[in-house]
Every structure is written in C-alpha cells, then in structure tokens.
Amino acid sequence: MVVADSGPDGTGQPSPDLVVVGAGVAGLWLALKAARAGLSVALIERGQIGNGASGGFLGALMPHSPERWNGKKEFQFRALVDLEDEVARLEGETGLPCGYRRVGRLLPLPSGRARETALENVAQARANWGARFSFDVAHTPDKHDWPSILWAPHGIVNESLSARLSPPALLAALSTRLAALPNVTVRQELALTGIDHGRRVARLSDGSELAFGHMALANGVDAFGFVAEAYGVPDLILGGPVKGQAALLNAAAPPDSPLVYYDGIYVLVHQNGLVAIGSTSEREFDHPTETDEQLDDLIKRARKLCPLIKEAPVVGRWANVRPRAVGRDPMLGPVPAAPHVLAMAGGFKISFGIAHRMADCLVAGLAGKKGPDVPESFAVESHAAKAAKAKTGP
Numbered sequence: 002m003v004v005a006d007s008g009p010d011g012t013g014q015p016s017p018d019l020v021v022v023g024a025g026v027a028g029l030w031l032a033l034k035a036a037r038a039g040l041s042v043a044l045i046e047r048g049q050i051g052n053g054a055s056g057g058f059l060g061a062l063m064p065h066s067p068e069r070w071n072g073k074k075e076f077q078f079r080a081l082v083d084l085e086d087e088v089a090r091l092e093g094e095t096g097l098p099c100g101y102r103r104v105g106r107l108l109p110l111p112s113g114r115a116r117e118t119a120l121e122n123v124a125q126a127r128a129n130w131g132a133r134f135s136f137d138v139a140h141t142p143d144k145h146d147w148p149s150i151l152w153a154p155h156g157i158v159n160e161s162l163s164a165r166l167s168p169p170a171l172l173a174a175l176s177t178r179l180a181a182l183p184n185v186t187v188r189q190e191l192a193l194t195g196i197d198h199g200r201r202v203a204r205l206s207d208g209s210e211l212a213f214g215h216m217a218l219a220n221g222v223d224a225f226g227f228v229a230e231a232y233g234v235p236d237l238i239l240g241g242p243v244k245g246q247a248a249l250l251n252a253a254a255p256p257d258s259p260l261v262y263y264d265g266i267y268v269l270v271h272q273n274g275l276v277a278i279g280s281t282s283e284r285e286f287d288h289p290t291e292t293d294e295q296l297d298d299l300i301k302r303a304r305k306l307c308p309l310i311k312e313a314p315v316v317g318r319w320a321n322v323r324p325r326a327v328g329r330d331p332m333l334g335p336v337p338a339a340p341h342v343l344a345m346a347g348g349f350k351i352s353f354g355i356a357h358r359m360a361d362c363l364v365a366g367l368a369g370k371k372g373p374d375v376p377e378s379f380a381v382e383s384h385a386a387k388a389a390k391a392k393t394g395p
C-alpha cells in the first residue's frame with residue numbers, strides 16, 4: 002500500500018495514495034473499493050459525475066455466450082454473479098435503491114442453425130455457469146408480446162443469469178457513499194491535462210498540480226491517449242470511441258420482465274416500468290452525443306420485436322461513446338513503463354457488469370494482495386502489442 006507523503010508538488014498538502022481520473026461507473030467503483038481498503042483517494046472529473054458513457058439509462062447485465070469459454074468470459078461471469086451482493090451492500094450503506102434485479106433474458110431463435118447452437122449451449126452453460134443459473138431452449142415465448150412469436154420461429158432461449166440495474170441510480174448511490182467517506186475527495190469540473198511521471202504529479206485544468214502515489218486512468222475514451230503517453234509511445238492508438246444511441250419508453254411494463262435480446266437490439270424494463278431500448282454501434286459518426294434516424298430505426302425494430310411497447314411514447318433519447326480498447330477486451334493494470342499509472346478502461350459494452358471486479362483487481366495490486374485473476378488479454382502490454390501490429394500492418 003502506498004503511504005501518503007507530504008506534498009512533493011510543493012503544496013505542502015498530503016498527496017493521495019490514489020488519484021482516480023474520471024467519474025463514470027469505472028472510476029466511481031474504483032474510488033469506493035480503494036477507500037474501503039483504507040487508501041486516501043482523490044477522484045477528479047472534468048465535467049459532472051456520469052458525464053460520459055455511464056450517464057445513460059440502459060444497464061443491461063448480460064453474459065457472454067457460454068461456449069468457447071475463456072478468461073474474459075470467466076471474469077465477466079464471476080463479476081455478474083457478485084454484483085448482486087455488491088449492489089445490496091451499497092444499497093444498505095446508502096439507503097438508495099439501484100434498480101438491480103436478476104430478471105433473466107430471452108433470445109428469440111430466428112433459424113434452425115440458431116436453434117442447434119442454442120441446444121449445444123445448454124450443456125456449455127451447465128458446465129461453465131454451474132447449476133445455479135439455467136439456460137433452456139423452449140418452442141415458444143411464454144407471452145405473445147414479449148417478444149413477438151413471429152420473431153421466434155425456431156423457439157427461444159430463456160437464461161436466468163442476466164440482470165439489469167438503473168445506471169443513474171447506481172451512480173447516485175456510489176457518489177453518495179463516496180461523499181460520506183473521510184478518505185475520499187471528489188472534485189468535479191476539474192480535468193487531468195498531463196502527468197509529470199518523474200515527479201508523480203498530475204497537471205490539472207485549473208493550473209494546479211496534484212502529487213499522487215498512484216494514478217488510475219478511468220476516464221473512458223480519453224484514457225487511451227494518456228495510457229499511450231505513459232507507455233512511452235504517444236502515437237499508439239490503444240483504443241477509441243464507439244458511439245451508441247438508446248431510447249426510453251413509457252410503457253408501464255411489468256418490472257420482472259426478462260431482458261429481450263435479438264440481433265443487437267435489447268429491450269429491458271426498469272423497476273419503475275420504463276422500458277429502455279439499446280443500442281446502435283457506430284464506428285463512424287460526427288456528433289458523439291446526438292441522436293438521429295438510426296435511433297428511430299432501432300425504436301421501430303424494438304416495437305416490432307416486443308409488441309407490448311408498440312404504442313409506448315418515447316420519453317428519452319440519448320447517445321454517447323463507449324470506450325473500446327484495440328484488443329476489444331477491457332484494459333486493466335499497470336502501465337509497464339510507468340507502473341505508478343494504472344489503466345482501467347475499455348469496458349466497451351459491459352462496464353456496468355464488470356467495473357466493481359476490475360476495481361478489486363487494481364486495489365488488490367496496490368495492497369500487494371492476490372486479487373481476482375486478470376486475463377492476459379486485459380494487460381496494457383497485450384493491447385499495445387495489438388496496436389503496434391495494427392500500425393505496422395500484417
């Protein structure tokens with residue numbers, strides 16, 4: 002564990018053990034887990050909490066498919082299992098509900114081939130998820146409008162591992178908890194502009210400097226540039242943005258409805274009966290936070306998929322950019338050339354399900370303890386190798 006020293010930045014202020022950059026779901030969980038472990042933490046956010054990709058309203062917690070099991074799938078599975086208790090603890094500490102519920106998920110099967118694969122996956126799910134969660138293949142949905150039977154000509158998968166939560170409610174609970182902890186400072190409207198690695202000092206947008214023991218880059222899409230610079234190859238493209246658009250509908254749907262997922266569209270019912278629809282996946286775009294006709298199209302398709310929301314009025318439209326690392330997997334761990342800098346980025350489409358476990362890994366490392374296993378593909382050097390290959394070509 003790093004011990005706070007007395008202000009190598011010349012301010013005379015004790016420097017925090019850990020500076021966390023970015024107050025999205027990643028940075029908030031990390032700040033909380035580090036504070037629980039007894040570290041002093043400064044969390045800095047260039048805008049307001051939840052300004053980035055975490056500020057939406059989806060919160061689907063869906064596992065990867067159970068076949069071709071690997072380290073990444075195991076990491077996400079463990080994280081999805083644990084999140085239920087993690088959220089319950091946070092709710093207990095704050096008295097704020099996070100809208101979490103393990104509602105399961107329905108996947109309509111459009112073809113005979115999809116059905117065959119699903120049937121093979123029954124055994125894979127049993128082997129890799131264990132007996133606690135089911136993965137069954139049925140001939141028809143239980144209800145005619147969730148999803149439409151027309152979209153499930155070859156039956157439907159019903160799995161019980163998936164869950165959902167409310168992103169704004171989770172972020173509110175995390176920030177409320179952090180505000181109550183004496184060893185955490187949260188500073189909004191303050192951006193990291195540079196890092197003096199020799200002095201271990203963060204340069205900030207108000208012209209001040211902040212010395213630190215370690216710094217964690219949890220600042221979403223903007224983390225990749227800082228990580229590349231710390232790695233010593235500033236022009237290495239370690240990741241980038243993938244835009245997503247989503248909608249919220251007022252449908253008074255039953256809150257125990259399972260998620261529905263089909264061909265990139267997912268539909269979920271929040272605890273308050275509002276229905277969230279996601280998401281587009283756009284590599285090229287001009288306006289990262291604006292919605293357009295691609296969302297209109299998504300809404301149309303979702304209404305056909307789930308006739309229950311056919312007439313439901315749209316009450317929210319939202320867009321932002323997800324952080325996608327070059328190796329597609331999350332980026333987690335110390336930067337080899339600058340181990341005082343930790344990467345916690347690239348959660349891409351699954352951050353809400355794994356951020357708490359990513360935080361556990363970093364905090365265990367800081368404390369010199371054994372944490373959850375981190376797949377090799379998450380390491381900064383693994384992403385850097387892929388980025389270097391992409392740069393030079395095959």
Ligand SMILES: Cc1cc2nc3c(=O)[nH]c(=O)nc-3n(C[C@H](O)[C@H](O)[C@H](O)COP(=O)(O)OP(=O)(O)OC[C@H]3O[C@@H](n4cnc5c(N)ncnc54)[C@H](O)[C@@H]3O)c2cc1C
Nearest residue numbers: 023025026027047053054055061193220221245351352353
């Ligand atoms: C439409 C859409 C739907 C999605 N649906 C789901 C879903 O159902 N389930 C799921 O798990 N995931 C989903 N995702 C993905 C998920 O939202 C992201 O993976 C996640 O929010 C990333 O969290 P983060 O904390 O890493 O980054 P962010 O939430 O982007 O947070 C980064 C923060 O860092 C701040 N920042 C940036 N630069 C600096 C700087 N220099 N100094 C200080 N602060 C800085 C930003 O202002 C921002 O607040 C969805 C994303 C989108 C766009």
